[in-house]
Amino acid sequence: MGIMLNSEIKHILHCCLLFIVILTFELVSGGVCWNSDNDQQLDPWAQYGFIGALTLYLLRTLTLLSLPQVLFNFVGLTIYNAFPDKVILNGSPLLAPFICIRIVTRGDYPLLVQENVQRNLNKCIESGLENFQIEVVSDKPIGLSPHRRIREVVVPQDYRTSSGALFKARALQYCLESSVNELADHDWIVHLDEETLLTENSIRGILNFVLDGKHQFGQGLITYANEDVVNWITTLADSFRVADDMGKLRLQFTMFHKPYFSMKGSYVVTQMGAERIVSFNNGLDGSVAEDCFFAMKAFTQGYTFNFVEGEMWEKSPFTLWDFVQQRKRWLQGILLVVHSKAIPLNKKLLLGISCYSWVTMPLSTSNVILAGIYPLICPAVINFLCAFIAAVNIYMYIFGVIKSFSLYRVGIARLILCICGALSTIPFNLIIENVAVIWGLFGEKHKFYVVNKVKH
Numbered sequence: 001m002g003i004m005l006n007s008e009i010k011h012i013l014h015c016c017l018l019f020i021v022i023l024t025f026e027l028v029s030g031g032v033c034w035n036s037d038n039d040q041q042l043d044p045w046a047q048y049g050f051i052g053a054l055t056l057y058l059l060r061t062l063t064l065l066s067l068p069q070v071l072f073n074f075v076g077l078t079i080y081n082a083f084p085d086k087v088i089l090n091g092s093p094l095l096a097p098f099i100c101i102r103i104v105t106r107g108d109y110p111l112l113v114q115e116n117v118q119r120n121l122n123k124c125i126e127s128g129l130e131n132f133q134i135e136v137v138s139d140k141p142i143g144l145s146p147h148r149r150i151r152e153v154v155v156p157q158d159y160r161t162s163s164g165a166l167f168k169a170r171a172l173q174y175c176l177e178s179s180v181n182e183l184a185d186h187d188w189i190v191h192l193d194e195e196t197l198l199t200e201n202s203i204r205g206i207l208n209f210v211l212d213g214k215h216q217f218g219q220g221l222i223t224y225a226n227e228d229v230v231n232w233i234t235t236l237a238d239s240f241r242v243a244d245d246m247g248k249l250r251l252q253f254t255m256f257h258k259p260y261f262s263m264k265g266s267y268v269v270t271q272m273g274a275e276r277i278v279s280f281n282n283g284l285d286g287s288v289a290e291d292c293f294f295a296m297k298a299f300t301q302g303y304t305f306n307f308v309e310g311e312m313w314e315k316s317p318f319t320l321w322d323f324v325q326q327r328k329r330w331l332q333g334i335l336l337v338v339h340s341k342a343i344p345l346n347k348k349l350l351l352g353i354s355c356y357s358w359v360t361m362p363l364s365t366s367n368v369i370l371a372g373i374y375p376l377i378c379p380a381v382i383n384f385l386c387a388f389i390a391a392v393n394i395y396m397y398i399f400g401v402i403k404s405f406s407l408y409r410v411g412i413a414r415l416i417l418c419i420c421g422a423l424s425t426i427p428f429n430l431i432i433e434n435v436a437v438i439w440g441l442f443g444e445k446h447k448f449y450v451v452n453k454v455k456h
Contacts, residue, residue: 010083014399018077021398022391031387044376056374062364063386065357068350069248069261070392076251077243077399087204087309091211098187099132099210100272104171105194107140107154109454113194114144120198121149127203137171153180163283167448168265169290172280185273193266196222197313202267205310209269212306215257216274217298220267220308221245224316225404234316234323236422237429239400240393246403247396253307259299260350262334265291267312274303284446285340289333296343296351320432322451327436331358332445359441362434397422 026032044053101120105113117134124132135151136142144152155174165173172191174180183189188210192198202220209218222245224238245264252260268291278298280286286293295305317323337343338352345352357364367386378386401422405415 007081007083007085011081014082014402015078017398018074018392018395021395022388025391025394026384026387029383029387029390031384042375042377044374048374052374053376056370056376057378059363059367059370060376060378060382060386062357062360063367063389064382065353065360065364066389066393067385069354069357070389072251072261073244073247073396074392076247076249076254080246080250080254082246082399082403084309087201087208089204090208093128093130093207095211096129096131096207097210097213098183099129099190099206100183100187101132101134101190101192101198102137102175103134103192103194103196104137104168105139105142106450107138107142108450109194110140110142112454113138113142116195116197117144117150120192121147123198123200124149124203127200129203129207135175137175139171151182161281163281163286165281165283165290166287166446167290169280169282169287169293172290176276176279181272181276183272185271185276187272189270189272189275191266191268191270192312193314195314196266197226199311199313201310202308202312203310205308206269209306209308215304215306216271217259217263217295217303217305218269218308219249219253219263219305220269221250221311222264222267222314223311223404224314225401226313230315230318231320232421233425233428234318234320235404236397236401236418237323237425237432238316239404239422240396240429242400242403243396246399250307253305257304257306259295259305261354262289262292262337262351263295263305265289266314267308269308274298277301278303282342285336285342288336288446288448289330292334292337292351293340293343296337296348300343300347317451319452322449324432324436324439325449326451327433328440328443329447329449331355331436331440332443332447335359335440336445358433359437361430361437365430365434394423394426397426 044056048056103113103117113136117136121134133149133151135153136144137153137155139155141154142152144150153175155171159170159174161170161173190206205220221242223242224235229235248261249263252258278294278301280290280294282293282297317326334355338348338355398419401418402415405418407415410418
């Protein structure tokens with residue numbers, strides 16, 4: 001009971017901290033204002049002219065595009081325990097259906113793949129997983145040691161999909177070809193990137209998900225600050241993604257079982273039969289962010305999703321160049337999905353709003369400077385919501401650090417230092433995201449940049 005209480009106390013303390021951050025931000029920024037007499041003397045239309053005032057009001061309104069995802073993050077982080085205890089198995093691993101752990105790689109880092117395959121294999125065996133195989137799908141031979149639980153699939157250079165799908169989507173589609181596939185429709189696939197590491201908790205979460213069998217697709221939490229931190233700036237910046245997984249992603253899959261805001265491409269659990277029907281054969285538009293296109297297509301076809309308990313480990317990009325390139329590809333890929341005629345508008349509405357809040361980021365972030373130079377009179381609700389959006393987004397970095405760096409592992413002083421570090425990366429992150437947006441909008445669209453995975 002002590003452990004349960006400990007978990008619940010952590011969650012309550014996190015919720016209190018979130019509400020303190022929101023309240024403080026509302027008061028400091030004027031989102032909640034007790035005395036607004038000074039503001040009433042200002043007439044923006046007379047002060048800045050019609051065009052000037054209209055432009056300023058439009059820029060202020062753009063901030064609200066991110067409200068749906070901020071609300072999902074806020075609700076997800078508060079209504080579900082954000083610090084769950086060790087995952088408890090709901091059934092015997094012996095009764096679980098067959099699980100194929102599929103790793104897709106270009107084959108540029110064979111030693112990394114060999115090492116991680118061995119680590120993941122050992123972790124599966126340690127965790128009591130019985131009915132499984134690790135499958136590496138590569139454009140180039142990796143040279144894995146022969147093992148009854150390991151299969152290496154090399155995609156032929158002359159392989160073409162009927163829709164012209166490229167990159168990772170092409171490799172994933174090759175696995176679904178009847179001449180290559182060895183899985184039955186009721187088997188399960190766990191999709192990993194070449195650097196993704198399993199944990200005992202994630203294996204138990206996957207077992208619970210497949211034993212439950214109610215949903216065809218699932219996804220779980222990925223953290224980035226485990227073992228050696230290669231680049232502190234990108235790792236602390238990625239703390240936002242950890243909070244995003246525990247907020248927005250968890251809420252959409254746990255409460256609604258739908259990928260309203262899409263999903264990521266790693267730590268994805270799929271039922272073979274459903275994956276084959278949805279497929280990765282989605283042309284060029286479905287090849288840059290193949291995970292996003294796949295999720296929205298599955299949503300369109302009526303499949304359901306769930307959140308998978310337990311976390312997996314990955315590394316943040318090692319260089320700022322890779323960080324920008326990664327964000328640029330995501331933006332371009334999601335834009336292609338949002339604009340695709342293959343996905344109905346009602347299925348991609350929230351994704352589209354979220355995507356355009358990202359696309360308009362250079363305009364909406366200008367409010368940080370413009371609000372000080374050109375003050376506006378806005379309805380109280382607009383001021384409140386703008387401050388709420390900013391406060392929740394800032395808190396996401398704090399939560400991501402607390403979730404990524406265990407207090408027992410780093411101690412209170414280093415944890416506070418990491419939180420300060422993450423908060424200080426926010427301006428850097430804004431610049432990076434803005435660069436990625438501008439580059440993504442005006443650069444070549446159908447490119448797939450693979451970040452470097454090996455320390456030099």
